[in-house]
Amino acid sequence: MRRKIIRPTIKEVASMAGVSTQTVSRVINERPDVSRETRKRVQDVIEKLGYRPSALARSLIRRRSHTLGIVTAGLKYIGPNRTLNGITVAAEEAGYALLLKELSGFDADDNELIFQSLLSRHVDGIIWAVPEVGKNRDWINMLPGELDVPIVYLTMEPRENISVVSINNYLGGRLAMSHLLEQGYRHIGHISGPLDWWESRQRMKAWKDALEESGIGFYEHSWIEGNWSSSSGVQAAEKLFEQYADLDSILVANDQMALGVMQVAHQKGKRIPQDLGIVGFDDIPESAFFWPSLTTVHQDQSNLAKVAVEEIIKIIEAEWEESVPISPKSIMLETTLVVRDSSLRLASGNK
Amino acid sequence: MRRKIIRPTIKEVASMAGVSTQTVSRVINERPDVSRETRKRVQDVIEKLGYRPSALARSLIRRRSHTLGIVTAGLKYIGPNRTLNGITVAAEEAGYALLLKELSGFDADDNELIFQSLLSRHVDGIIWAVPEVGKNRDWINMLPGELDVPIVYLTMEPRENISVVSINNYLGGRLAMSHLLEQGYRHIGHISGPLDWWESRQRMKAWKDALEESGIGFYEHSWIEGNWSSSSGVQAAEKLFEQYADLDSILVANDQMALGVMQVAHQKGKRIPQDLGIVGFDDIPESAFFWPSLTTVHQDQSNLAKVAVEEIIKIIEAEWEESVPISPKSIMLETTLVVRDSSLRLASGNK
DNA sequence: CTGAAAGCGCTAACAC
DNA sequence: GTGTTAGCGCTTTCAG
Numbered sequence: 001m002r003r004k005i006i007r008p009t010i011k012e013v014a015s016m017a018g019v020s021t022q023t024v025s026r027v028i029n030e031r032p033d034v035s036r037e038t039r040k041r042v043q044d045v046i047e048k049l050g051y052r053p054s055a056l057a058r059s060l061i062r063r064r065s066h067t068l069g070i071v072t073a074g075l076k077y078i079g080p081n082r083t084l085n086g087i088t089v090a091a092e093e094a095g096y097a098l099l100l101k102e103l104s105g106f107d108a109d110d111n112e113l114i115f116q117s118l119l120s121r122h123v124d125g126i127i128w129a130v131p132e133v134g135k136n137r138d139w140i141n142m143l144p145g146e147l148d149v150p151i152v153y154l155t156m157e158p159r160e161n162i163s164v165v166s167i168n169n170y171l172g173g174r175l176a177m178s179h180l181l182e183q184g185y186r187h188i189g190h191i192s193g194p195l196d197w198w199e200s201r202q203r204m205k206a207w208k209d210a211l212e213e214s215g216i217g218f219y220e221h222s223w224i225e226g227n228w229s230s231s232s233g234v235q236a237a238e239k240l241f242e243q244y245a246d247l248d249s250i251l252v253a254n255d256q257m258a259l260g261v262m263q264v265a266h267q268k269g270k271r272i273p274q275d276l277g278i279v280g281f282d283d284i285p286e287s288a289f290f291w292p293s294l295t296t297v298h299q300d301q302s303n304l305a306k307v308a309v310e311e312i313i314k315i316i317e318a319e320w321e322e323s324v325p326i327s328p329k330s331i332m333l334e335t336t337l338v339v340r341d342s343s344l345r346l347a348s349g350n351k
Numbered sequence: 352m353r354r355k356i357i358r359p360t361i362k363e364v365a366s367m368a369g370v371s372t373q374t375v376s377r378v379i380n381e382r383p384d385v386s387r388e389t390r391k392r393v394q395d396v397i398e399k400l401g402y403r404p405s406a407l408a409r410s411l412i413r414r415r416s417h418t419l420g421i422v423t424a425g426l427k428y429i430g431p432n433r434t435l436n437g438i439t440v441a442a443e444e445a446g447y448a449l450l451l452k453e454l455s456g457f458d459a460d461d462n463e464l465i466f467q468s469l470l471s472r473h474v475d476g477i478i479w480a481v482p483e484v485g486k487n488r489d490w491i492n493m494l495p496g497e498l499d500v501p502i503v504y505l506t507m508e509p510r511e512n513i514s515v516v517s518i519n520n521y522l523g524g525r526l527a528m529s530h531l532l533e534q535g536y537r538h539i540g541h542i543s544g545p546l547d548w549w550e551s552r553q554r555m556k557a558w559k560d561a562l563e564e565s566g567i568g569f570y571e572h573s574w575i576e577g578n579w580s581s582s583s584g585v586q587a588a589e590k591l592f593e594q595y596a597d598l599d600s601i602l603v604a605n606d607q608m609a610l611g612v613m614q615v616a617h618q619k620g621k622r623i624p625q626d627l628g629i630v631g632f633d634d635i636p637e638s639a640f641f642w643p644s645l646t647t648v649h650q651d652q653s654n655l656a657k658v659a660v661e662e663i664i665k666i667i668e669a670e671w672e673e674s675v676p677i678s679p680k681s682i683m684l685e686t687t688l689v690v691r692d693s694s695l696r697l698a699s700g701n702k
Numbered sequence: 703c704t705g706a707a708a709g710c711g712c713t714a715a716c717a718c
Numbered sequence: 719g720t721g722t723t724a725g726c727g728c729t730t731t732c733a734g
Contacts, residue, residue: 006499007470007499009726009727009728010727010728010729011727011728019704019705020704020705020706021705021727021728021729022704022705022706022729022730023703023704023705024728025728025729025730026703026704029729033703033704034703034704035703035704038703038704052467052470052471053471053727053728054411054471054473054726054727054728055468055471055472055473056407056410056411056416056471056472056473056726056727056728057411057710057726057727057728057729058727058728058729059407059710060405060407060408060411060710060711060712060726060727060728060729061709061710061727061728061729061730062710062728062729063710065407067472070451075432075435075436075439076432076433076436081426081427081432082427084426085426085427085453088426088451088452088453089453089455092452092453092455097450097452097468097472098450098451098452099418099448099449099450099451100421100439100449100450100451101439101443101448101449102436102439102440102443104440104443116403117406117448119358119403120403120404120405120406120407121406121407121418121448122405122406122407148357148358229636230636230637230639230640231639231640233640234640256636256637256640259637259640259641260640262640262642263640263641263642263644266642285580285581285607286581286607286610286637288581288582289581289582289584289585289607289610289611289613289614290610290614291613291614291617291642293614360710360711360712361711361712361713362711362712370720370721371720371721371722372711372712372713372721373713373714373720373721373722374719374720374721375712376712376713376714377713377719377720380713384719384720385719385720386719386720389719389720404711404712405710405711405712407710407711407712408710408711408712408713408726409711409712409713410726411710411711411712411713411726411727411728412711412712412713412714412725412726413712413713413726414726
């Protein structure tokens with residue numbers, strides 16, 4: 001069945017304007033070498049027909065699609081989601097279209113397929129926005145030499161010879177710990193994310209290092225592994241209360257789990273922050289409205305995305321302009337601590 | 352600068368296998384009319400070279416890209432985000448790639464541009480997953496006849512002659528109201544979403560109708576307009592407590608605002624659900640861990656997305672197979688009520 | 703300034 | 719079974 005309204009082609013414009021297709025091409029590409037009258041005539045026809053050049057045909061011949069491949073996973077989680085949001089904004093601004101692929105899991109093994117799918121659509125570059133989990137980065141070493149498009153990796157441990165943009169989870173954790181220690185907490189427990197996640201390990205290491213450096217030391221019974229969900233926060237908190245009697249505060253690896261911890265604390269009649277200090281991680285919008293409001297480590301994922309997009313476009317343009325190729329580098333972005341009620345023991349007299 | 356690894360073309364495969372490009376084409380398209388030996392020989396070369404056909408070139412000649420254009424807005428909000436997640440899953444399953452565009456606002460007026468951008472990349476269909484806000488649907492009537500690709504609209508009021516998939520917000524609201532009335536609440540306030548949103552109006556209408564039908568009636572002082580954010584929930588709750596002294600419960604138009612309401616209630620020493628019943632809308636994962644856990648209307652956005660993808664693919668295939676064109680229809684999906692502690696006044700003895 | 707010819711990577715339609 | 723010719727919609731030489 002033929003469609004009702006067909007997009008006109010350059011040919012139709014050309015014949016209707018009584019010129020060759022090259023001339024039309026010159027007009028739509030704003031080349032200077034067209035006479036004023038011809039240009040006007042062609043533009044009128046374009047206007048009248050509502051003609052738009054086919055980006056597809058252009059991509060084919062120019063070997064440049066102005067399209068970025070975005071690979072993500074776990075879009076339903078707040079992190080990847082905020083990152084994607086930032087990517088769409090930055091890409092739009094830079095005039096790039098986005099081809100989106102979501103992996104079915106964080107450790108999916110069909111990378112090869114995803115890759116081919118994007119390459120066959122001639123993306124100019126790929127942003128691999130999948131958190132580093134387990135061995136889901138091993139394939140990087142297997143790459144047969146350099147690929148024909150640049151890749152920028154997000155949220156993973158920096159490695160040699162590839163471009164990585166990450167948030168400094170370790171320093172974020174240290175920020176949180178310094179704050180808890182300043183507030184006089186000494187029995188600081190930890191509820192970590194799944195430890196096959198690089199980010200979880202970084203946050204946990206910060207907790208550990210801070211305890212050791214301050215001379216307090218850490219114990220195996222003072223931490224529990226969660227899975228990012230609020231319900232795992234509930235379970236972890238219950239266990240932690242049980243196995244760590246002196247517990248006076250918890251560094252929780254994300255805000256959702258912190259929410260679960262709060263629920264348990266309320267049920268057990270523990271006052272926050274007097275009996276229990278809590279610091280989360282992520283600064284989800286809701287965290288300011290928890291009861292009490294949650295102190296948390298803010299990471300600016302939309303900036304992360306922006307940096308990644310700028311980075312990959314820089315690489316693409318450099319390749320295209322035959323200038324000195326950009327050598328891969330790692331970029332680490334900093335976090336900030338948002339202090340709210342859940343950890344302010346010293347100032348809690350005013351509650 | 353030439354890239355290090357160039358994707359081989361069909362020509363190179365052909366010459367290396369000593370056949371014509373046509374034969375290679377036959378092999379990669381699994382046509383029967385190739386001899387076993389030739390096929391084998393070609394496949395070996397393909398394997399060796401790591402050849403993958405260019406989806407771009409194919410799209411051009413087949414006039415079919417197997418790509419869907421997705422237009423969304425407000426990705427940082429939970430709703431659009433969950434919907435997108437569902438779309439990626441369903442599209443992947445159906446073998447379609449996704450070209451993603453995010454509008455800069457809900458009432459953006461650059462629809463024309465977005466459209467051209469997608470069409471110029473030859474998408475086979477478009478899913479317009481932007482909530483209906485203000486007049487951001489007016490352009491539909493301006494469409495110059497039928498477009499050359501099918502569109503399925505999400506989350507909007509059904510209209511004649513177009514395909515729409517929405518969630519029945521009205522019935523969801525009625526569900527919530529019936530529950531509150533059953534629990535013995537009689538002074539039910541409402542905190543709505545922004546009223547230029549269709550969804551907000553639907554939810555509010557449910558509240559109004561339920562009050563009137565039950566003979567209670569509603570008053571202008573018994574509701575406040577919010578803006579979906581938790582902080583607007585805080586402000587709205589404060590005003591509502593002030594202007595509606597008898598208030599014993601609130602239907603809140605989303606969970607984030609309900610969280611804000613809870614914070615205010617705690618501060619004022621009101622017990623939930625005894626002094627104040629609360630029902631939210633959306634069922635965000637955190638809502639089960641609010642204090643107390645939140646009763647809320649669950650909407651299955653990932654199913655919404657799935658239905659939309661299936662629908663548009665159905666239309667695309669029908670057009671392509673020259674069969675009877677599918678006439679546009681509206682699909683309404685139902686919600687369910689998730690009853691938790693925040694509204695269970697009758698059973699709250701066991702708290 | 704403008705047009706004719708060639709070709710991006712692939713496939714449809716026809717020969718042989 | 720397989721190759722040849724033409725062409726998707728556009729741009730890039732290179733003439734004139």
